Amino acid sequence: MSSTVLEMNDITMQFGGVVAVNSLTMHVDQGEIVSLIGPNGAGKTTAFNVITGVYAPTNGNVFFMGKKIVENHPVGKMKKLYAGTDNGKYTGHLEPTPDQITKLGIARTFQNIRLWKSQSVFDNVLIAKHLRRTSNVFTATFRLNAVEEKRQREETAELLNILGLYGVKDNNCTSLPYGLQRRLEIARALATEPTLLLLDEPAAGMNPQETIELTDFIGKIRDDFKLTVCMIEHHMDLVMNISDRIYVLNFGALISKGTPAEVQSDPAVIAAYLGEEKNA
Amino acid sequence: MDKTKRRDLIISFVLIACIFLIVAVLEQILPKTSMLFTVLKKGSIYALVAVSMNLLNGFTGLFSLGQAGFMLLGAYTYAVLTIPVKSRAAVYQYYDGGIIQFAVPVAVGILLAGVVAAFFAYLIGLPVLHLKSDYLAIATLGFAEIIRAIFQWDKLGGLTNGSNLLRRFPIFRSALFPFAVSGFCIAIIVLLINSTYGRAFKAIRDDEVAAEAMGINLAHHKRLAFTISSFFAGISGALLAMFQTTVQASQFKSAMTYEILLIVVIGGIGSITGSCISSFLFIACSEWWLRFLDNADTYIGGFHVPLLRPGFRKVVFSIVIMAIVLLYQRGIMGDKEFSIEGIRKWLSKKLRKKEAHA
Amino acid sequence: MGFFQSNLPYLLAGISTGGQYALIAIGYTMVYGILRLINFAHGDVFMCAALMVIYSASYMPLYVSLPLAVIATGVIGFAIERVAYKPLRTAPRMSAMISAIGMSYLLQNLALYVTGGLTKYYPSVPFIADSIEIFGAMTKRVTVITPFVTIILIVALVSIIKYTKIGIAMRAVSRDFETAQLMGVRINSVISATFVIGSLLAAIGSILFFSNYTGVTPTVGGMPGLKAFVAAVFGGIGSIPGAVIGAFIIGICENIIKGLGWTTFSDAFTFVLLIIVLMFMPTGLFGEKATDKV
Numbered sequence: 001m002s003s004t005v006l007e008m009n010d011i012t013m014q015f016g017g018v019v020a021v022n023s024l025t026m027h028v029d030q031g032e033i034v035s036l037i038g039p040n041g042a043g044k045t046t047a048f049n050v051i052t053g054v055y056a057p058t059n060g061n062v063f064f065m066g067k068k069i070v071e072n073h074p075v076g077k078m079k080k081l082y083a084g085t086d087n088g089k090y091t092g093h094l095e096p097t098p099d100q101i102t103k104l105g106i107a108r109t110f111q112n113i114r115l116w117k118s119q120s121v122f123d124n125v126l127i128a129k130h131l132r133r134t135s136n137v138f139t140a141t142f143r144l145n146a147v148e149e150k151r152q153r154e155e156t157a158e159l160l161n162i163l164g165l166y167g168v169k170d171n172n173c174t175s176l177p178y179g180l181q182r183r184l185e186i187a188r189a190l191a192t193e194p195t196l197l198l199l200d201e202p203a204a205g206m207n208p209q210e211t212i213e214l215t216d217f218i219g220k221i222r223d224d225f226k227l228t229v230c231m232i233e234h235h236m237d238l239v240m241n242i243s244d245r246i247y248v249l250n251f252g253a254l255i256s257k258g259t260p261a262e263v264q265s266d267p268a269v270i271a272a273y274l275g276e277e278k279n280a
Numbered sequence: 281m282d283k284t285k286r287r288d289l290i291i292s293f294v295l296i297a298c299i300f301l302i303v304a305v306l307e308q309i310l311p312k313t314s315m316l317f318t319v320l321k322k323g324s325i326y327a328l329v330a331v332s333m334n335l336l337n338g339f340t341g342l343f344s345l346g347q348a349g350f351m352l353l354g355a356y357t358y359a360v361l362t363i364p365v366k367s368r369a370a371v372y373q374y375y376d377g378g379i380i381q382f383a384v385p386v387a388v389g390i391l392l393a394g395v396v397a398a399f400f401a402y403l404i405g406l407p408v409l410h411l412k413s414d415y416l417a418i419a420t421l422g423f424a425e426i427i428r429a430i431f432q433w434d435k436l437g438g439l440t441n442g443s444n445l446l447r448r449f450p451i452f453r454s455a456l457f458p459f460a461v462s463g464f465c466i467a468i469i470v471l472l473i474n475s476t477y478g479r480a481f482k483a484i485r486d487d488e489v490a491a492e493a494m495g496i497n498l499a500h501h502k503r504l505a506f507t508i509s510s511f512f513a514g515i516s517g518a519l520l521a522m523f524q525t526t527v528q529a530s531q532f533k534s535a536m537t538y539e540i541l542l543i544v545v546i547g548g549i550g551s552i553t554g555s556c557i558s559s560f561l562f563i564a565c566s567e568w569w570l571r572f573l574d575n576a577d578t579y580i581g582g583f584h585v586p587l588l589r590p591g592f593r594k595v596v597f598s599i600v601i602m603a604i605v606l607l608y609q610r611g612i613m614g615d616k617e618f619s620i621e622g623i624r625k626w627l628s629k630k631l632r633k634k635e636a637h638a
Numbered sequence: 639m640g641f642f643q644s645n646l647p648y649l650l651a652g653i654s655t656g657g658q659y660a661l662i663a664i665g666y667t668m669v670y671g672i673l674r675l676i677n678f679a680h681g682d683v684f685m686c687a688a689l690m691v692i693y694s695a696s697y698m699p700l701y702v703s704l705p706l707a708v709i710a711t712g713v714i715g716f717a718i719e720r721v722a723y724k725p726l727r728t729a730p731r732m733s734a735m736i737s738a739i740g741m742s743y744l745l746q747n748l749a750l751y752v753t754g755g756l757t758k759y760y761p762s763v764p765f766i767a768d769s770i771e772i773f774g775a776m777t778k779r780v781t782v783i784t785p786f787v788t789i790i791l792i793v794a795l796v797s798i799i800k801y802t803k804i805g806i807a808m809r810a811v812s813r814d815f816e817t818a819q820l821m822g823v824r825i826n827s828v829i830s831a832t833f834v835i836g837s838l839l840a841a842i843g844s845i846l847f848f849s850n851y852t853g854v855t856p857t858v859g860g861m862p863g864l865k866a867f868v869a870a871v872f873g874g875i876g877s878i879p880g881a882v883i884g885a886f887i888i889g890i891c892e893n894i895i896k897g898l899g900w901t902t903f904s905d906a907f908t909f910v911l912l913i914i915v916l917m918f919m920p921t922g923l924f925g926e927k928a929t930d931k932v
Contacts, residue, residue: 052493102495114490116483118550118615127483130476131495137504140475141468149476192495343732407917413731414676418867419916422909425864429906534860535746538739545736591751598744605740606725609733 003030004066005196005228006051006106011060012084013046013252019083020046022252023060028196033222033229035239038249039272044232045111047249048198052108056095059084064104065195070094103131107194109185111201111232115173121184122169126156128191156191162224163187179210183217190225197221199231203238211235215242240264248272288621296463303455315568320455322567323560325519328462330543330555331469332512337541338549338615339473340505341485343413345537346404349424350510352532353400354393354517356431359446359527360439362389367448372441379438386450390461390518397514398507400427409502421534431529445528449521458519465512470552472508481505546604547611554613566597647777648897649890654781654850656889657788661843662866663873663881664795665715665836671812671876672832674731678738679718680840681863682745687711687841688760688854689749695761704763708841715837716830724826742860749856757855760848767849780849787846791839792882799878804831812876861905865892868912874925883923 006028013021021043028034036044049055050070051062058078061071071092074082116124129152135145143149160166163183168176173184182202189197202218203211215238222229233239239246240260248256248263250272256263263269303320310316329347336342361384363371372378384392408419434442452458472478480501483491492498521527539562547558570593604611616622662684669677690710694703722741726734766780799805807828810818819825847862848854866881869888873880888908895904915922 054489054493097497098492099495099497102493108493110490110493114487114493116486116490118482118486119479123479126476127479127491127496128494130480130483133476135476137472137477137508140477141472143471143475145476152476188494337732343735407913411916411920414670414674414735415871415916415920417735418676418864418871419913421864422868422912426906426909429902433902535743535857538743541736541739542743549732589751589754591747591754594747595744595751598740598747602722602737602740602744605733605737606722609726609729 004028005030005032005064006230007063008047008051009061009063010084010089011047011050011062012058012082013043013050013055014058014078014081014083017081017083020252021050021057021249023084024249024252024254026247026254026257028228028230030228031222031226032244033218033231033242035243035246036230036232036249037234037236037239037246038255041251042249043252044249045200046252048108048200048232051101051198052106053096053098053101058082059090061090061092061094064106068092068094069096069101069104099131102192102194105193105195106198107189107192107196108198109182109189109200109202111204113181113185115181115184115188117172117174119173120170121165121173121176122156122160124173124184125159125188125191126152128188129156131192159187159191163190163221178205182206186221190221194227196228196230199229199233201232201234203233203235206235208237211238214238218242284621288619288624292619300456300459303459307454307456317455319560319564319568321458321523323563324455324458324462325516325523326540326543326563327556327559328465328519329513329516330540330547330559331466331552332509332516333540334544334547334549334552334555335469335473335481335512336505336509337544338551339478339485340481340502341413341488342409342502342505343417344420344506344509345417345534345541346401346420346424346510347513347540348532348534348536349420349427350397350401350513351517351520351536352424352427352431352529353397354514355521355527355532356440356446356517356529357396357514358389358393358518359449359521361392362386362449363446364448364450371446371448372438374444375437375441378441389450390515393518394511394514397517398511401507401510402503405503405506409506410499421537424532424534424537428529428532440529443529445526446521447526449527451522451525458523461515461519465515466552466556469508469512473552477501477504542601542605545611546601548613548615549611550615551611551613551617553618554611554616557618558612565600566594570597645894645897646773648893650772650777650781651850652890652893653886654784654846654889655893656886657784658843658847659862659866659869659889660788660882660885661791661839661846662862663869663885664792664878665833665840666863666867667870667873667875667878667881668808668832668836670870672808672815672829673723673727673734675723675734676738676867677723677833677836678735678863679722679741679745680836681859681861681866682742682749683711683715683718683837683859684840684844684847684862685749685854685856685859686714686745687837687844688848688858689753689758691845691848692758692760692854693752700761700763704845708838708845711841711844712834712838715833715840719830719833724829746856746860753854753856755856757853760852760854762852763845763849766846778850780846784846787842788882791842792878795835795839796878804828808832865905865908868908868915871912872915872922874922877922877924880922880924 004027008024008026011021011024012019024047036047038044046055050057053070057070057072059073059082062069071090071094073090116127119127133148135148139145157166160169163186165180165184165187168180173181176184186199186202203214206214218229219242221227243260245258246260246263247254248269255272256266256269306316329351333347336344360380364383365381368381369377404420404423408416411419430436431440432443436442480491480496483494483496484498484501488498543559543562544555546562547554662680665680666677669675687707690707691703694706718741722737723734726737766783768779769776770779770782772782799808807818807823808831810821810823811825811828865888866885869884870881872887873882873884888911892904892907895907
């Protein structure tokens with residue numbers, strides 16, 4: 001019996017009067033790979049940003065491993081602008097910062113690669129281990145944390161090895177080809193020891209061959225690291241091949257959900273992507 | 281630590297010991313009033329504050345212009361607490377001897393200078409550190425000005441001596457003293473930069489959104505960098521007080537911060553050795569080498585050189601700085617450090633070239 | 639009535655200083671709106687305008703040297719942009735700001751060299767610098783004239799921005815630099831025009847300011863410059879009306895504080911205001927909110 005890792009309830013995200021995400025309810029169970037798809041501007045990355053604490057939602061809540069981690073409801077000026085209907089259902093104000101979310105066990109990658117450009121491949125991953133430190137600034141400065149530092153370096157080396165990046169570990173991260181940079185971002189996210197991994201367009205800019213490799217890669221890390229994965233993607237072959245379930249967003253609202261087969265044949269999804277047929 | 285690293289560390293120590301030895305020898309053979317010592321003393325003091333600013337600006341990406349304010353806090357803390365009790369009546373002559381009637385040893389005074397500066401940095405940091413870079417710059421500049429105004433306020437004269445200067449506190453004679461104190465502090469900063477926290481600072485500089493997403497609490501780490509940087513700025517303020525033998529709030533104008541910023545830029549943002557080198561160069565140029573430009577009676581042969589008169593030195597100096605800022609944006613060292621490993625690599629490259637020719 | 643009479647000079651001084659700060663603040667807010675750069679050298683341009691008037695006044699009559707100095711200041715503003723900021727347009731923000739600080743340093747040292755460190759005194763401009771009496775308080779006529787001159791100039795500027803081609807171009811560039819370029823706006827002309835306008839206004843501001851406080855030192859531009867910038871932030875960066883209102887508020891409050899006897903803190907007040915604004919209203923009174931895309 002698999003448990004629910006992530007649960008979003010009625011998440012609405014409004015920027016002033018613009019509704020970016022409209023009452024999104026979705027969940028991801030342990031070990032699943034769930035994809036979030038939809039045309040550009042549908043609100044997918046915004047949904048990720050709500051989960052990871054970058055934005056506080058206008059309304060709704062998020063549960064992680066059964067515990068509530070985010071909740072909000074419209075206050076002040078937003079009350080007038082709020083376009084939704086489920087007022088009063090969510091009463092709390094739980095607005096964590098992204099680092100607190102990561103500490104709980106949710107890690108992410110970015111739509112546009114955000115590696116630390118002055119650092120080497122090795123250091124990019126090592127820095128992500130900083131949040132799991134037990135040292136403080138004094139013990140770290142005066143090298144009283146030598147044991148922990150050594151352990152973190154070993155873990156970093158091992159992670160790079162598993163992900164095939166050990167050979168380039170001392171190169172500057174910007175010298176890597178695009179595909180390897182994306183892989184490095186994933187390695188970095190894995191270094192934070194997450195339970196849930198959020199991938200934002202991991203296959204962006206990849207050719208068909210690289211996309212196939214990525215498909216195997218995601219499945220492998222899900223198995224090896226015992227992860228649950230939620231992915232935003234546009235490459236349909238990757239999505240259909242690897243996802244256990246799919247959610248389809250358009251204009252911020254959920255228009256379809258289900259297994260790849262169900263979603264593929266859903267007329268609402270076809271209409272959103274291809275447009276409706278005129279007088280068929 | 282592997283063998284080559286250990287060997288490099290020992291070589292570094294030996295080199296630094298040599299520098300100290302050279303300074304000690306120079307002090308014996310050169311006259312005490314030589315400009316060289318002014319440059320060495322002031323240069324080492326500015327090296328510390330430049331490195332502390334680099335920690336904040338270059339390594340954490342926080343553009344702060346408040347350094348002069350923290351130096352002021354450090355200088356005053358040191359001076360106020362170390363003036364010998366018997367001299368207090370004379371120094372605080374308009375304030376009935378002042379409210380502090382004890383004196384602490386020099387080492388304690390210097391340490392407290394750092395602590396007080398760090399404390400105020402912590403308070404100031406709370407509201408401003410999340411601001412965007414230009415706003416942070418102006419806000420910290422503003423705080424430095426507010427601090428300066430407070431220290432000139434005569435209502436606090438019992439503590440600060442108002443707009444009168446503080447004097448008669450313990451000073452140093454040998455250049456080895458500021459060298460030792462600065463060197464020790466800079467060593468600590470180097471250790472910090474190379475630790476896990478230093479790496480976190482660099483991550484914040486390169487991309488703070490990603491840093492936050494990877495679990496680095498921005499508020500906490502920015503505050504840490506700000507407080508630590510100000511601690512060392514405070515200590516350098518105490519050293520400056522000892523060098524100048526007097527302390528007065530009006531000495532710590534924002535122009536001082538600008539000079540430190542220029543030192544950091546010229547040396548290379550993100551390079552500690554760069555800041556040290558450029559600090560000595562800057563002080564040497566502004567206080568010593570370009571002095572002849574101020575001499576109105578300069579003749580080449582029988583030709584009276586025009587334009588030269590007091591103030592010309594600073595103009596030439598400013599032009600040189602602008603040239604560096606515009607043309608050598610990365611500064612002397614860029615973001616690299618002067619390391620034994622670096623020299624070894626450079627030497628081996630040269631040797632390989634030689635062999636290729638042979 | 640007595641209270642009013644004894645404080646009226648301060649109120650008048652405040653309105654007058656406010657107007658002068660406003661003329662400087664506009665330069666800051668316009669440049670920041672377009673280049674996202676704090677032009678640290680702007681306050682020193684204000685100072686240079688004053689020095690030019692002082693030196694040229696010994697060679698030519700005032701009605702020639704004043705306009706000449708104003709035009710020359712515009713040229714200086716243009717030159718500074720070309721030399722110190724244009725090469726760094728693609729560099730990180732901090733580099734441009736450092737260049738601005740370096741430029742400010744250079745201008746101050748040049749002024750120090752030229753004046754030899756002595757305070758120079760502004761020539762007395764007839765009519766403007768005359769003492770007059772208002773409601774029993776003695777002040778210079780310039781304190782009354784300043785608000786009117788300021789308002790007229792600002793109305794003219796806002797009209798230019800609203801109705802002329804170059805004004806529309808300026809607004810486009812401050813909205814989205816790259817897109818404006820792609821749409822064929824001649825960026826260099828727009829930026830130069832911005833600097834020239836800002837410098838001309840600062841020059842006029844300096845005529846008014848130094849007719850009141852006649853001492854000119856190399857560092858005299860530093861404080862008014864910073865305060866004008868705070869005014870721009872307070873009013874909302876990029877908003878000209880905001881900068882003007884901010885400047886008047888700062889000018890008035892600063893002089894009232896002086897009137898209350900807290901002179902040491904009149905400068906610090908501006909920065910306290912800045913901190914409060916940055917903490918509670920970072921976009922200022924009329925500024926626009928910018929959202930960061932993650």
